[in-house]
Amino acid sequence: QVQLVESGGALVQPGGSLRLSCAASGGIFSFYIMAWYRQAPGKQRELVASITRGGILNTADSVKGRFTISRNNAFDTVYLQMNSLKPEDTAVYYCNAVAPTTAQYWGKGTLVTVSS
DSSP states (O other): OOEEEEEOOOEEOTTOOEEEEEEEESSOOOOSEEEEEEEOTTSOOEEEEEEETTOOEEEOGGGTTTEEEEEEGGGTEEEEEEOSOOGGGOEEEEEEEEOTTOOEEEOOOEEEEEOO
């Protein structure tokens, strides 16, 4: 059974940094796309950033220049480096992965709270 497990969420002050990690387990994957989404209270889930196996990036305008997505293909792990965090970045961050079969998987989420 495929599992995506996120880690790294925490309470951080505005202007601070965090690094989220997501690791896959339960099989052999070679995910085509790995991505981070987030959902703030009362809002819809939104794409933060995605990266293909070949390294093509897609980053939401709201986090460009502050967040960087990267992945380790050998271990099907994806990371999100978040700098210059703002209170509006507060959300549950979810890892997402799309297999070559087009099957899609989600993690359970990790909470990021940006507050002084």
